[in-house]
Amino acid sequence: MSATTHTAPTTSTSRLDRAVTAMEAAGVRALLIGPGADLRHLIGYDTHPLERMTLLVAAADGNHLLVVPELERARAEAAGVGVPVHGFGETDDPFALVAAHLDGGRADEAIGVGDQLWARFVLGLQDAMPGATWTPASAVTRQVRMAKTPEEVAGLRAAGRAIDAVHAQVPGLLRPGRTEDEVGRDIAEAMLAAGHDAIDFVIVGSGPNGASPHHETSDRVIQAGDAVVVDIGGPVDGWFSDCTRCYVVGEEPEGYAEAYAVLKAAQQAAVDHVRPGVTAESVDRAARQVITDAGYGEAFIHRTGHGIGLEVHEEPYIVEGNDLVLTEGMTFSIEPGIYLEGRFGMRLEDIVAVTADGVERLNAADHDRVMVPLNP
Structure with a gap:
């Protein structure tokens, strides 16, 4: 970052x-x-x-x-x-x-x-x-x-809307023959146009590069049949956005659809678990259990989430061993991932806020993998 x-x-x-x-x-x-x-x-x-x-x-x-x-x-x-x-x-x-x-x-x-x-x-x-x-x-x-006021949550909600608007433009930027660097530059311009104060990070991981969670971008040329991980974020009036979505250029790789269905179910399970009174580590377990039961446990190589606010990474951290009890106003990412080295990777990330009786997603971009046609 x-x-x-x-x-x-x-x-x-x-x-x-x-x-x-x-x-x-x-x-x-x-x-x-x-x-x-x-x-x-x-x-x-x-x-x-x-x-x-x-x-x-x-x-x-x-x-x-x-x-x-x-x-x-x-x-x-x-x-x-x-x-x-x-x-x-x-x-x-x-x-x-x-x-x-x-x-x-x-x-x-x-x-x-x-x-x-x-x-x-x-x-x-x-x-x-x-x-x-x-x-x-x-x-x-x-x-x-850690516990944001309603006004502070509103700031993060606005940041979420701004990054959702950028993800809506990503399918038009992904096509065979373009490099990750080129796509990344276009995304950065779109982030500024959407209201971001600055660009904190742009990750465009195509094909096997998607299996490296913090890949950023490279001169790799995007090819037909590539799965692409796009993780982007930055401050909007000081409050950070951070959102990851998955795209497929043309026909998806073998096994991708099955793995993505597991990933989506894991993220939903973690979101559904969030409410006041549960622990940070129990949210991690909710996501990890789904992925482990499906046989991808060793491919989920990082924590489920991190707090967010004036910094893109702050407390609370959603990870095994953190017995912090969640309270209303806490905001953090839920972003399980599956990474198959040499093949592809995937991560699905939303920012959520703990409410009085449950949870609010602060991102509304489509949670399905986005299929990008070769000839739009």
Whole structure:
């Protein structure tokens, strides 16, 4: 997946308030959050990570602070981040500034460090606060981000509609003689035209390339009789789309129809299983059992899904061993796959949202394999 800057969704101080509540419950005194999805989520500030540190100090006592290089202070203030902004000069020590704000850190209360904060900054902060206890910030931020508000689900629903519109155009792009790269470029253009802020990934796996789940694209020429996996996604107003559909150019390969029927049944079984109170791993089992019973168990080589929101991959992860209980507002992919090396692959992916009493699919593109005629 590419590293791109995305539009920051509209935010409110309620997210910081929810983070404070989660910090108090976890015994975390402060969160130290650098550029990335957590920063965008908590205060709506979107910026690139640079060699000069940008850091949100979100404190359990409400004494929040955004530390930025002085040359970016005006930009941060103009963004309306809702917390005081402190700029530091080229010769100032930003680590000492943060330590002073937190009274040097206390051993009896943990400080949560952003999971994606660069190591050079983490080490500098630890040197400045040697008595502090450190923990991953995700212990708190995952609680705030996993269960989406109705407005946040609406953002993902809009992203789902945008990517569905792109998949509707894919059959017109697939024909013998075109390369995966060529099709991928056309899909990327269609994604931008459909309202995506950026292209995060485009996978066009034709023929045997479809058996590599993260193949992306290549100069392979699409041929008659190829099965093609198309997995595409990117942000729409900051909220990610991610949808996979399967296409067949001309006559389908031997055994493809039978395997696809199993795949479709497995995805439906997992979707039907989703509701508040079940565990993430039980959704994985629902899909995997169908595929295993049909004799394709060893060909399903990845988890059933991943959370999605401000990042294309975030918690909750739908995988064996994750006993997290699902609650209303959680959003994630359901994407079982079957991969037969040297022959073809297939994956069927929708984004779903847990509702008060069940589940909502956020993608409506056709779930059948799409047969692309050779002479449309």
